[in-house]
Amino acid sequence: MKKAIGGIAAAVLGTAVALAAPPAGLTPQAMWALGIIIGAVTCWIFEVAPDYVVAIAMCTLWVLFKCVPFKTAFATFSDSTWWLLLGALGMGTAVSKSGLLKRLSLWMMTIFPATFNGQVLALICGGTLIAPLIPSVTAKAAIMAPISLGISDAMGYSRKSRGAGGLFAAMSLGFILTGPMFISASFIGYMLRGLLPAGIQVQFNWTYWFLAGMVWSIVVLVLMYLAIRFLYTPDEKGAFTAGDPAAQLANLGPMSRREKITAAVLISALVLWMTEPLHGIHATAVALMGLVVLLTCRVFDRPDFRSDMGWDNLIFIGGIINLGNVIPALKIDQWIVSVFSPMIAPMMSNFYLFIVILSFAIFAVRFVLISFTATTAIFTVVLVPFALQAGINPWVTGFLVYVSTNIWLVFYQNSTFVTAYYAAGGEMVTHRQIAPFSAIYCIVSILALLLSVPLWRYLGLVP
Numbered sequence: 001m002k003k004a005i006g007g008i009a010a011a012v013l014g015t016a017v018a019l020a021a022p023p024a025g026l027t028p029q030a031m032w033a034l035g036i037i038i039g040a041v042t043c044w045i046f047e048v049a050p051d052y053v054v055a056i057a058m059c060t061l062w063v064l065f066k067c068v069p070f071k072t073a074f075a076t077f078s079d080s081t082w083w084l085l086l087g088a089l090g091m092g093t094a095v096s097k098s099g100l101l102k103r104l105s106l107w108m109m110t111i112f113p114a115t116f117n118g119q120v121l122a123l124i125c126g127g128t129l130i131a132p133l134i135p136s137v138t139a140k141a142a143i144m145a146p147i148s149l150g151i152s153d154a155m156g157y158s159r160k161s162r163g164a165g166g167l168f169a170a171m172s173l174g175f176i177l178t179g180p181m182f183i184s185a186s187f188i189g190y191m192l193r194g195l196l197p198a199g200i201q202v203q204f205n206w207t208y209w210f211l212a213g214m215v216w217s218i219v220v221l222v223l224m225y226l227a228i229r230f231l232y233t234p235d236e237k238g239a240f241t242a243g244d245p246a247a248q249l250a251n252l253g254p255m256s257r258r259e260k261i262t263a264a265v266l267i268s269a270l271v272l273w274m275t276e277p278l279h280g281i282h283a284t285a286v287a288l289m290g291l292v293v294l295l296t297c298r299v300f301d302r303p304d305f306r307s308d309m310g311w312d313n314l315i316f317i318g319g320i321i322n323l324g325n326v327i328p329a330l331k332i333d334q335w336i337v338s339v340f341s342p343m344i345a346p347m348m349s350n351f352y353l354f355i356v357i358l359s360f361a362i363f364a365v366r367f368v369l370i371s372f373t374a375t376t377a378i379f380t381v382v383l384v385p386f387a388l389q390a391g392i393n394p395w396v397t398g399f400l401v402y403v404s405t406n407i408w409l410v411f412y413q414n415s416t417f418v419t420a421y422y423a424a425g426g427e428m429v430t431h432r433q434i435a436p437f438s439a440i441y442c443i444v445s446i447l448a449l450l451l452s453v454p455l456w457r458y459l460g461l462v463p
Contacts, residue, residue, distance in 0.1 A: 006046020267311020
């Protein structure tokens with residue numbers, strides 16, 4: 001019933017916009033393109049079809065109704081951003097298949113004390129250090145949630161207790177909420193950069209992204225760690241029994257050939273990404289060569305390449321990034337600015353107020369628009385012309401959207417959280433138990449954004 005209602009609503013709304021008389025500044029082709037976009041967004045809201053299917057349909061309809069040429073509608077699939085994402089996701093697949101992520105995580109946990117606070121720090125620090133190596137937050141959550149459950153059980157915490165909740169929250173902080181800290185920590189980072197003007201894409205290499213987001217990252221890590229201590233510190237003291245991380249690590253045995261090759265490729269790629277301004281080797285070339293080495297050395301094979309590469313995500317992101325090509329091509333962005341500038345421009349003149357208002361607006365939208373990727377893309381594309389008009393680097397508004405989208409105030413709101421929840425068997429925590437952690441993140445993230453403004457001014461990103 002939900003899909004049927006959504007499908008009808010998408011058709012009606014999309015057709016109504018497409019057939020409406022174009023206002024000043026728009027062409028009939030632009031109206032058709034807008035109608036198709038509105039229909040696609042409605043389908044994403046009601047989950048009428050898988051998100052990547054809707055993205056393919058959206059791009060195809062732009063061509064069928066002659067809104068833009070085929071090369072414009074599907075431009076992203078020949079762009080460096082899409083191929084960079086392909087290489088990065090391939091490296092993420094290798095980490096998962098080789099078992100390297102599990103080994104690194106368990107090794108980190110043996111370094112820290114066998115106490116609640118020690119293992120919370122292990123999960124946070126381990127996740128933060130591993131984050132830039134794997135561009136799939138969902139994959140990291142799927143692997144680490146069972147490990148965090150095993151740690152909780154080994155320490156003697158009952159399921160759904162405060163101790164278990166704290167370790168789950170620490171896993172979420174270390175392996176999920178660290179996504180925005182590094183461009184390579186999530187495919188969303190690559191997508192966001194692909195939505196920005198070409199000159200700004202060049203500016204935000206791996207190192208500059210990390211630098212620009214550093215204040216936000218530090219504030220979130222520190223304050224969310226304190227939130228875990230406040231919300232979840234158990235009354236009883238946990239102590240490892242059989243099955244602790246050291247025992248699990250010993251059971252893995254020595255590093256396999258696949259793990260060694262994967263580690264060498266990841267370290268090399270990360271170093272080359274970080275030093276791109278020095279050597280000039282494009283990040284896409286680094287990612288694709290890493291993928292070539294992994295496939296040549298059979299770290300993962302043809303069946304894995306077919307089934308584990310996340311092709312649906314790649315197609316979806318490609319379609320989403322094409323919004324950034326179609327909207328400017330039809331001058332829809334200029335029309336949006338002319339219509340909404342009287343409302344948005346005054347808010348942007350007081351950037352601190354704009355951060356608060358936009359953050360809460362995105363929190364509200366996420367109750368309806370479930371797709372993390374679609375929400376980030378749509379808001380980023382719409383805000384680019386306003387940011388340029390106000391003298392604000394569009395990366396700042398995109399980053400603001402990105403960090404504000406990553407919430408799970410209600411259970412269905414975040415697919416990565418749902419993945420982690422069920423990867424732990426649905427028994428480690430309840431949503432009611434972990435929702436306050438997300439609510440605190442909303443406030444902490446806004447505070448971290450506000451504290452980032454002086455750094456952004458120093459870097460010349462905001463006036």
